[in-house]
Amino acid sequence: MAASILKDHIPLTPAVFAILLALADGEKHGYAIMQEAREHTPMGPGTLYGSLDRLLTAGLVEETGLTDDERRRYYRLTPSGRQTLAAETARLEQAAAFARRKGVKPLTGRTAGARA
Amino acid sequence: MAASILKDHIPLTPAVFAILLALADGEKHGYAIMQEAREHTPMGPGTLYGSLDRLLTAGLVEETGLTDDERRRYYRLTPSGRQTLAAETARLEQAAAFARRKGVKPLTGRTAGARA
């Protein structure tokens, strides 16, 4: 009954989603994760390492054990983590689509400047 | 100038997004908001009324003052609230699109709630 592992974490917090997303295209070390995640959502070191601990405990992320720099600790998504990221991505798409169906219009003009 | 009012609330928590989303297609009373929001994300009464208070204080939601039932208190989005909802909807779309670009695949099989 390991299927419930997935839904136990959804919806993800914006911070956790940004962390998993940063790891989606390959393993990264903590500092690099934080820098990329900060492009999407505010992120202090406490949030990063605290969230990483929870993700490691939950089995969504694991350490690689390898490093190119003594200081760095590299992390990668586990299959479960990748599946959770996929599920949350789908949830976000559905939520946004639902909003559009409700008549929520795209932003116009000066407020539309979004970070990417 | 007033543009910062928007970003001060983004990213929204899943609970707050669900509440604003429930109000997107018209005014509703608290209990109805909670019922609809629960279809998207777990939601206790403490979260609902606590979040409503914050949203009222922040000026994203306002009371209508009208009711068809003595017990009910109706709420609607303010222009600022609607704009915030639009901004967060756009953020979710961009986050999901970014994930897709990173190779996050749609869910397959039993874990996929809705067909795409």
Next chain:
DNA sequence: AGACAATATATCCGTCACGGATGTATTGTC
């Protein structure tokens, strides 16, 4: 070589959102 910023990880702790429990009153139903 020495000074200083940036990199990199980690912990501590105050703040605040979350959400279950609980309470009260009203409406609907049998």
Next chain:
DNA sequence: GACAATACATCCGTGACGGATATATTGTCT
């Protein structure tokens, strides 16, 4: 009249968040 559902509200424990802080190493500038 009894009981469930509706409807709103408050209380409070838990836990995520994120700034502050600490430590060590690497890179850069003069």
